[in-house]
Amino acid sequence: MHHSIELAELYVRLGNVSVLQGVNIEAKPCEFISVVGANGAGKTTLLKVVNGILKPSQGRITVLGYNLSHYKNLNFLRKEIGVVPQKSNSNRFPICVEEAVLMGRYGKIGLMRRPKEPDWDKAYEAMKAVGISQFSKKLVPELSGGEQQKVALARAIAQEPLILLLDEPTTYLDQESRSEIMEIIHTIHHQRELTTLLVSHDDQLVEQYSDKIYLLKEGKGYLIK
Numbered sequence: 001m002h003h004s005i006e007l008a009e010l011y012v013r014l015g016n017v018s019v020l021q022g023v024n025i026e027a028k029p030c031e032f033i034s035v036v037g038a039n040g041a042g043k044t045t046l047l048k049v050v051n052g053i054l055k056p057s058q059g060r061i062t063v064l065g066y067n068l069s070h071y072k073n074l075n076f077l078r079k080e081i082g083v084v085p086q087k088s089n090s091n092r093f094p095i096c097v098e099e100a101v102l103m104g105r106y107g108k109i110g111l112m113r114r115p116k117e118p119d120w121d122k123a124y125e126a127m128k129a130v131g132i133s134q135f136s137k138k139l140v141p142e143l144s145g146g147e148q149q150k151v152a153l154a155r156a157i158a159q160e161p162l163i164l165l166l167d168e169p170t171t172y173l174d175q176e177s178r179s180e181i182m183e184i185i186h187t188i189h190h191q192r193e194l195t196t197l198l199v200s201h202d203d204q205l206v207e208q209y210s211d212k213i214y215l216l217k218e219g220k221g222y223l224i225k
């Protein structure tokens with residue numbers, strides 16, 4: 001069986017900075033992998049490479065068995081990758097929660113097509129899984145930071161991806177909400193048999209949920225669990 005995500009000897013340069021310098025990371029199907037590291041270590045950069053947004057200067061990236069360098073258009077693969085970004089611009093738009101979550105379906109149905117009943121069902125299932133059904137009609141900008149994080153998570157889940165990428169899903173949250181959202185992520189990871197790659201600066205928080213943890217430091221990745 002192939003790995004769900006495999007980064008081999010990955011080098012990434014941004015401007016004149018060598019952000020990643022020979023990183024090796026593997027996630028088998030259904031594994032929960034965390035990457036930790038200080039601010040600026042290259043964690044967000046790493047996720048962008050996995051998602052095909054950034055091209056490495058060297059190295060191989062394989063996602064669900066596809067070598068990314070062999071494809072010009074990666075949309076077919078992005079449909080299988082749910083992303084919870086570090087900062088979500090979409091939280092500023094005055095749309096209600098259920099519409100924001102439904103947007104997770106657009107990658108699958110296409111922007112020009114109208115969502116159908118089953119798409120709404122997936123959106124409602126995702127809201128239920130994340131625990132935000134009770135404020136489905138509220139406007140996203142009126143929610144707290146923690147609630148907005150849950151909306152972003154529900155949107156990614158509504159997409160029904162095989163791979164879930166999470167960029168600091170617990171930033172701006174208090175200790176209790178951090179543990180709560182990590183529990184939700186972990187439960188969904190198991191229920192939906194996802195391969196999850198989470199990046200965080202909080203190595204203590206991810207410890208109990210991760211099958212493996214890598215530390216990113218000075219451009220290199222170290223397996224620390």
Ligand SMILES: Nc1ncnc2c1ncn2[C@@H]1O[C@H](COP(=O)(O)OP(=O)(O)OP(=O)(O)O)[C@@H](O)[C@H]1O
Nearest residue numbers: 014015017019038039040041042043044045046201
């Ligand atoms: N477009 C860019 N051009 C030049 N340098 C960049 C660019 N984007 C990011 N960098 C630099 O690359 C390094 C890694 O950035 P990255 O955002 O991946 O870090 P991070 O680990 O996610 O940090 P944080 O914990 O603060 O989110 C940083 O030094 C950053 O300044």
Ligand SMILES: [Mg+2]
Nearest residue numbers: 043044045086
């Ligand atoms: Mg980052």
